[in-house]
Amino acid sequence: MIAERMSRIGTETAFKVLAKAKEMEAKGIEVIHLEIGEPDFDTPKNIIDAAKRALDEGYTHYTPSPGLIEAREAIAEYTKKYKGLEYDPAKEIVVFPGAKPVMFFNILALVEPKDEVIIPNTGFPIYESMVNFIGAKPVSLPLKEELDFRFDPNILNELISDKTKLLILNSPHNPAGSVLSKSDFKAIAEIASDNNFYILSDEVYSRILYDGEKHYSIAQFEEMKERTIILDGFSKTYAMTGWRLGYSLAPEEITENFVLLQTNSTSCTCAFTQIAGIEALSGPQDAVDSMVKAFRERRDAIVDGLNRIQGISCRKPKGAFYVLANVKETGMSSKEFSDYLLYNAHVASLPGEDFGSEGEGYLRFSYANSVENIKKALENIESALQKLD
Numbered sequence: 001m002i003a004e005r006m007s008r009i010g011t012e013t014a015f016k017v018l019a020k021a022k023e024m025e026a027k028g029i030e031v032i033h034l035e036i037g038e039p040d041f042d043t044p045k046n047i048i049d050a051a052k053r054a055l056d057e058g059y060t061h062y063t064p065s066p067g068l069i070e071a072r073e074a075i076a077e078y079t080k081k082y083k084g085l086e087y088d089p090a091k092e093i094v095v096f097p098g099a100k101p102v103m104f105f106n107i108l109a110l111v112e113p114k115d116e117v118i119i120p121n122t123g124f125p126i127y128e129s130m131v132n133f134i135g136a137k138p139v140s141l142p143l144k145e146e147l148d149f150r151f152d153p154n155i156l157n158e159l160i161s162d163k164t165k166l167l168i169l170n171s172p173h174n175p176a177g178s179v180l181s182k183s184d185f186k187a188i189a190e191i192a193s194d195n196n197f198y199i200l201s202d203e204v205y206s207r208i209l210y211d212g213e214k215h216y217s218i219a220q221f222e223e224m225k226e227r228t229i230i231l232d233g234f235s236k237t238y239a240m241t242g243w244r245l246g247y248s249l250a251p252e253e254i255t256e257n258f259v260l261l262q263t264n265s266t267s268c269t270c271a272f273t274q275i276a277g278i279e280a281l282s283g284p285q286d287a288v289d290s291m292v293k294a295f296r297e298r299r300d301a302i303v304d305g306l307n308r309i310q311g312i313s314c315r316k317p318k319g320a321f322y323v324l325a326n327v328k329e330t331g332m333s334s335k336e337f338s339d340y341l342l343y344n345a346h347v348a349s350l351p352g353e354d355f356g357s358e359g360e361g362y363l364r365f366s367y368a369n370s371v372e373n374i375k376k377a378l379e380n381i382e383s384a385l386q387k388l389d
């Protein structure tokens with residue numbers, strides 16, 4: 001008999017859509033993949049070379065549970081440079097196999113079953129899954145299209161109760177590509193100080209910003225560092241999804257508990273990928289700059305193209321590599337329309353509903369694909385919609 005708690009765990013439906021698309025491809029149908037949340041670029045060569053050298057140099061053993069101290073030092077330096085924040089590599093940083101474990105471990109280490117966790121709706125589906133899994137209550141914080149998929153701090157204030165233990169923030173945001181403003185962060189900081197809860201700040205898209213937009217971390221605001229856990233990683237910034245490398249930046253007491261959870265689960269993160277991670281953070285950053293430049297061109301292509309199609313509209317996201325397009329005029333649910341596009345336009349997308357109830361009526365398109373494929377997808381979508389008339 002499977003344990004009861006497993007009935008409360010969720011998943012990421014991206015993998016289900018991918019399976020449907022693969023079935024079509026097995027029948028010889030060409031599908032354009034706009035569902036996948038990963039850069040289509042190869043990992044930069046200097047990072048691959050560093051991993052190869054590390055293997056030759058014998059980085060094939062266990063490392064300390066929190067990670068190689070050299071890797072933690074590189075993370076501390078990088079964080080100081082890009083976020084202006086100082087963390088002690090020996091006491092406040094843990095290297096994980098991916099950024100995702102930080103979500104799970106943060107919720108395990110801090111949240112009791114009686115607690116409430118405020119999560120963005122729409123939001124990355126694993127937040128809600130993990131909160132439900134441990135038996136706590138997810139409280140939904142609606143992100144509104146009219147606010148460029150940000151939230152109203154007054155609404156956040158109304159959602160706080162004496163059970164609120166944690167707020168999850170994700171800027172730049174998946175699935176909407178939205179970015180919180182400095183004044184949003186100021187308002188959130190005030191609310192957090194007044195009400196004494198922790199914040200998990202998911203910053204995996206912090207380097208993927210457009211049009212001069214600046215990244216803010218809630219930890220930069222007064223009195224916030226001591227109540228913030230930053231989750232960041234390498235997957236999106238350095239096209240390293242398959243390497244499984246991420247990290248936490250958190251106060252010492254929380255970090256100690258993360259280390260215990262790592263020792264009890266994975267022991268440590270792969271040694272030679274940690275060495276590659278040092279190269280990623282400390283080596284040349286021009287590959288990041290050119291990836292972001294390419295993403296910006298693709299964003300403009302997909303946003304302009306979608307807005308030209310009758311029945312679809314979308315805002316111009318300021319970060320990440322997703323657009324959340326409004327498809328309410330089609331009259332179909334987001335799941336129906338996503339299936340319709342897969343089978344009739346051969347374009348894979350994700351229903352917004354898979355990211356929370358606020359996503360009903362929206363589709364998430366990932367533009368981590370070439371401009372050529374994006375243009376072809378747009379043509380296919382337009383002709384599939386014309387067939388509906």
Ligand SMILES: Cc1ncc(COP(=O)(O)O)c(C=O)c1O
Pocket residue numbers: 037097098099100101124170173174202204233234235236241245246
């Ligand atoms: C918002 C968000 N956080 C975290 C992750 C997980 O990152 P990683 O692949 O490094 O575990 C993702 C991946 O899609 C994401 O979109």
